[in-house]
Amino acid sequence: MKLTALLTVAILSVTSHFVTTYAEESPAIPEEKPAEETKTEEKPPEDEVKENIKKLIAEKKCPECNLKDAKIRPEKKGEILDLEDADLSKAKLEGAKFIRVNLKNANFTEASLKGAKLAETNLEGANFEKADLEGANLRNAKLRTAKFPSAKLKKATLSHCDLSETNLEGANLESADLTFANLKKAVLKKANFQKAKLVNADISDADLEGADFKDADKKGLTNNTSKKK
Numbered sequence: 001m002k003l004t005a006l007l008t009v010a011i012l013s014v015t016s017h018f019v020t021t022y023a024e025e026s027p028a029i030p031e032e033k034p035a036e037e038t039k040t041e042e043k044p045p046e047d048e049v050k051e052n053i054k055k056l057i058a059e060k061k062c063p064e065c066n067l068k069d070a071k072i073r074p075e076k077k078g079e080i081l082d083l084e085d086a087d088l089s090k091a092k093l094e095g096a097k098f099i100r101v102n103l104k105n106a107n108f109t110e111a112s113l114k115g116a117k118l119a120e121t122n123l124e125g126a127n128f129e130k131a132d133l134e135g136a137n138l139r140n141a142k143l144r145t146a147k148f149p150s151a152k153l154k155k156a157t158l159s160h161c162d163l164s165e166t167n168l169e170g171a172n173l174e175s176a177d178l179t180f181a182n183l184k185k186a187v188l189k190k191a192n193f194q195k196a197k198l199v200n201a202d203i204s205d206a207d208l209e210g211a212d213f214k215d216a217d218k219k220g221l222t223n224n225t226s227k228k229k
Contacts, residue, residue, distance in 0.1 A: 061087035068092050073099035119157075159197075 049070050056062040056072070060083055070093070074081040081101045089109040097117040105125040112132045119139040123146055132152045140160040150170045159179040169189045173196050181201045188203070190210040197217045204224040 056083070056086065056088070057081065060085065062091060063087050064090045064092075066092045067096050069095040069097075071097045071099065072101055073097075074101075 045066065045068070048066055049068065052062050052065040052067050053070055053072060056065070056067070065088070067088075072081065072083075079100065083106060084102050084104045086103060086106045088111055089107050091108070091111045093108075093116050094112055094114045095116060096113070098121050102122045103118075103126055104122050106123065106127070108126060108128045108131045110130045111128075113128075113136050114132055114134050116133070116136045118141055119137050120141060121138070122142045123138070124142050125145045125147075126143070127147045128151045129147055130150045131148075133156050134152050134154045135156060136153070137157045138161055139157050141158075141162075143158075143161050143163050143166055145165045146163070147167045148171045149167055151168070151172070153171055153173045153176050156173070156176045158173075158181050159177050161178075161181045163178075163186055164182050164184045165186060166183070167187045168191045169187050170191065172192045174192050175195045175197075176193075177197045178193075178201045179197055179199045181198070183201060183203045183206050186203070186206045188206050188208050188211045191212070193211060193213045193216045195215045195217075196213075198213075198221050199217055200220040200222075202222040204222055206223075
């Protein structure tokens with residue numbers, strides 16, 4: 001009996017020592033960490049706008065670009081930035097400021113130009129079809145033969161502008177300032193001039209079919225068109 005008991009104790013001792021040694025020598029299995037989600041860093045709006053300005057100047061096109069509150073001007077004083085024929089269709093140009101820029105024949109189709117500043121800019125032949133220019137400042141801009149069909153020009157400043165031979169068919173010019181504007185031979189069919197300021201403006205030989213001048217200020221307005229409104 002004593003011999004059996006001693007053998008049992010010895011076996012248990014050896015087994016315990018083997019298990020402990022194996023546990024100590026076995027390499028620890030590393031815990032699996034949850035996969036980290038890859039986050040795409042979004043550029044700040046200011047950096048995006050700066051990059052889009054560079055692209056516009058280099059390529060003369062930036063359709064659908066974000067150019068909100070951008071200042072677009074030549075690098076050196078006294079120079080003119082040539083962006084003739086530039087494509088800015090559907091671009092976001094709210095509050096943008098164009099300084100000494102040639103935008104002749106530029107494409108602004110369906111662009112948003114709310115509150116934009118385009119005063120004294122060459123925009124001859126530019127296309128603003130269905131563009132939103134509410135509250136924009138185009139004072140003294142060259143807009144001869146420009147296209148504004150169905151454009152939104154509510155409360156826009158167009159005083160002293162050359163708008164001769166422009167297409168403003170269906171455009172909304174409610175409460176716009178057209179003081180001393182030249183609208184000779186312009187297409188004004190179905191245009192809305194309600195409450196607009198047309199003081200000393202000239203609409204001679206313009207197409208006025210269906211145009212609405214209700215409550216417009218027409219003091220000193222020149223109209224030598226055969227079909228008068």
